[in-house]
Amino acid sequence: MDGVALLTIFVLAVFVGFEVVSKVSSTLHTPLMSGANAIHGIILLGSVIVAGQADSTWVLVVALVAVVLATMNLVGGFVVTDRMLEMFKGRGGER
Amino acid sequence: MNLLPTTWTGLLYLFATVCFILALRGLSSPRTARRGNLIGAFGALVAMVTVFLSTALDNVLLILIAIAVGAAIAVPVSHRVKMTAMPQLVALFNGVGGGAAALVALLELRSSSGFGALLAVAFTVLVGAVSFAGSGVTFAKLQEMMTTRPVLLPGQRWLMGASLAAALVLAALVLATGQTWLAAVLLVVGLVAGVLLVLPVGGADVPIAISLLNASTGLAVAASGFVLGNVLLLVGGTLVGASGTILTQAMAAAMGRSVTGILFGALKGGSTAGSTAVSDRPVRSSSAEDVAILLGYAGRVVVVPGYGLAVAQAQHTMAELASTLETRGTEVIYGIHPVAGRMPGHMNVLLAEANVPYEALEEMDQVNPKMKTADVALVVGANDVVNPAAETSPGSPIYGMPILKVSDAQQVVFLKRSMRPGFAGIENELLYEPKTTLLFGDAKESLTKVLAAVKNL
Structure with missing residues (x-):
C-alpha cells in the first residue's frame, strides 16, 4: 500500500481513537489505560513477521527478543485488565 | 505458510x-x-x-x-499480582511493548527505503526506546525501588537538551544514510532521554506519566505499521495513541494538573517543595477506644480511603465498621478522591470487592459540600488527597490539585502507619491541627480494634 493511503488510514484512526473514549468516568481510567496498553501489544504481529523473515543469526536473535517482549505486553496486558475488571462484576446487575 | x-x-x-x-x-x-x-x-x-x-x-x-x-x-x-501493584505491572507491560516496537523498526531499517519509511523507522526507534526506559523508571518509582520524589540530576536541563539534540542529529543521519548502527545509537540515546524525562516526575503524578508513555508506545507501534506496510499495526497503534492522549488529559484534569507541568515542572524549579523530614511538632494521637467513641456517637461520618487501606487489605474490615455504625444510626458515606490510591478508580475497585453499595461511594464534588455537616471525617491511609497544601501553598508540588476538604468536618481522625509524609513526599499541616486525632498503626489492625470498641459501646 502506498504512503498516502496509509497516511489516510492513520488520520481516520486518530479521529476514531479520540471519539471512542471521549466520555469515560474516572473510575475506568486505569482499566482503560491497561486495555489500551494490551492493544498496542499487537506489535507482536510485527515482531513475528520480522523474526520469520530474518536472514542472519543476529537479526533472528534480536527479533526473538522482540517477540518475547511483545508477547508479555499483549498477553499480560489483557490478563491484568481482566483481573481489574473482575472486581466490577456483580455490580452491573444491581444498577 | x-x-x-x-x-x-x-x-x-x-x-x-x-x-x-x-x-x-x-x-x-x-x-x-x-x-x-x-x-x-x-x-x-x-x-x-x-x-x-x-x-x-x-x-x-x-x-x-x-x-x-x-x-x-x-x-x-x-x-x-496484588491489586496494589497493578499500576507498576501495567507500566512494565507498556515498557516492553515500546521496546519490542523499537527493535522491530531497527531490524526493518535494512529493508526500508524512501523518506517516509525511514522517518517512521527513526520515530519508532526513538519513541519506543523512550517508552521502554521511561516505563522502567515509573516501575521503579511505584515499586518504591527508588525515591518517589522528583529527582533532579545536576544540570538536568542541559542533559535533557543535549540528548534531544543528539536524537535529532542521529535521526537526520539515519534518514540520510539508512545505516542500522546509527539507528542503534539512536535507540541508546532514546533510553537515556526516557530516563531523564521521567526522573523529575513526582510520585503522585506517576500514573499520568504512565498514561502518556502508553500513548507514545501506541504511536510507535503505529509508525512500525507504516514501516511494515501493515494496516492492523497502523490502526491498532493509532487508536491507542489517540485514546491514550485523551485519557492522559482526562487524568491530568482530574488532578488539576497540566501535562506539561508534570513533565517539566520540576525542571523549572518550584515544584520540588516539600520535605521528607519528619517533623517533631506535637500531634494528638489517641487510642482505638477514643476513636470508637467519636465515631459511635457521630451523626454523619465521611470515610476517606487511600493507599493505606489498599496496602493493608482493610476494605472488608472498613465495610464491616461502616455497617456496624449504620445499625447504630450513624450515616456513613465514602468520599472518593479520583486519584486516591496509586491509580484512578483504585478505591472504587477495592470497596466494590468488599460489597460496599455503590450509592455509598460519593465523588469529590458531591461529598465536599457535605463535609461541613459531617461530625467526623475518618481518613484511612490517605494523605496527599486531603492535604490543604494543595490549596494554600503555591510552592507545593500538589498545588492546584483538588482535594477532599476534610478540615471542614467537626473532627478529623487519621488512621496512619507513621508520621511519614504521603506518596508525594509533602508534610500535611492538617495533622497538627487541634481538631485532628491520630491513630497510628496498620489500617487493618487499627480498624479491627476500632470495630471491636464500637461493638462494646
Whole structure:
C-alpha cells in the first residue's frame, strides 16, 4: 500500500481513537489505560513477521527478543485488565 | 505458510481492527468493560493466527517458543499480582511493548527505503526506546525501588537538551544514510532521554506519566505499521495513541494538573517543595477506644480511603465498621478522591470487592459540600488527597490539585502507619491541627480494634 493511503488510514484512526473514549468516568481510567496498553501489544504481529523473515543469526536473535517482549505486553496486558475488571462484576446487575 | 489468499488476510485484519475499536468503546463504560477487554483479546488472537497462516515465515518453531516464553512470564505474574501493584505491572507491560516496537523498526531499517519509511523507522526507534526506559523508571518509582520524589540530576536541563539534540542529529543521519548502527545509537540515546524525562516526575503524578508513555508506545507501534506496510499495526497503534492522549488529559484534569507541568515542572524549579523530614511538632494521637467513641456517637461520618487501606487489605474490615455504625444510626458515606490510591478508580475497585453499595461511594464534588455537616471525617491511609497544601501553598508540588476538604468536618481522625509524609513526599499541616486525632498503626489492625470498641459501646 502506498504512503498516502496509509497516511489516510492513520488520520481516520486518530479521529476514531479520540471519539471512542471521549466520555469515560474516572473510575475506568486505569482499566482503560491497561486495555489500551494490551492493544498496542499487537506489535507482536510485527515482531513475528520480522523474526520469520530474518536472514542472519543476529537479526533472528534480536527479533526473538522482540517477540518475547511483545508477547508479555499483549498477553499480560489483557490478563491484568481482566483481573481489574473482575472486581466490577456483580455490580452491573444491581444498577 | 501461504494458506490464505491476500484478500482474506486483509479481511481478517479488518475484523481484528473492528474488535480493537469495540474493545476501547466497551472499556469506556462499567457495564461493558469486561466484555470489551475480551473482545480486544479475541481480535488479537484472530490477528496472530492470521499472520501465521498468511505469511511465508521461517523459524516458526523458534517463534512459537519465544511466544511461549513471553506468555509463561506474563500470565503467572498477572494472575498473582496484588491489586496494589497493578499500576507498576501495567507500566512494565507498556515498557516492553515500546521496546519490542523499537527493535522491530531497527531490524526493518535494512529493508526500508524512501523518506517516509525511514522517518517512521527513526520515530519508532526513538519513541519506543523512550517508552521502554521511561516505563522502567515509573516501575521503579511505584515499586518504591527508588525515591518517589522528583529527582533532579545536576544540570538536568542541559542533559535533557543535549540528548534531544543528539536524537535529532542521529535521526537526520539515519534518514540520510539508512545505516542500522546509527539507528542503534539512536535507540541508546532514546533510553537515556526516557530516563531523564521521567526522573523529575513526582510520585503522585506517576500514573499520568504512565498514561502518556502508553500513548507514545501506541504511536510507535503505529509508525512500525507504516514501516511494515501493515494496516492492523497502523490502526491498532493509532487508536491507542489517540485514546491514550485523551485519557492522559482526562487524568491530568482530574488532578488539576497540566501535562506539561508534570513533565517539566520540576525542571523549572518550584515544584520540588516539600520535605521528607519528619517533623517533631506535637500531634494528638489517641487510642482505638477514643476513636470508637467519636465515631459511635457521630451523626454523619465521611470515610476517606487511600493507599493505606489498599496496602493493608482493610476494605472488608472498613465495610464491616461502616455497617456496624449504620445499625447504630450513624450515616456513613465514602468520599472518593479520583486519584486516591496509586491509580484512578483504585478505591472504587477495592470497596466494590468488599460489597460496599455503590450509592455509598460519593465523588469529590458531591461529598465536599457535605463535609461541613459531617461530625467526623475518618481518613484511612490517605494523605496527599486531603492535604490543604494543595490549596494554600503555591510552592507545593500538589498545588492546584483538588482535594477532599476534610478540615471542614467537626473532627478529623487519621488512621496512619507513621508520621511519614504521603506518596508525594509533602508534610500535611492538617495533622497538627487541634481538631485532628491520630491513630497510628496498620489500617487493618487499627480498624479491627476500632470495630471491636464500637461493638462494646
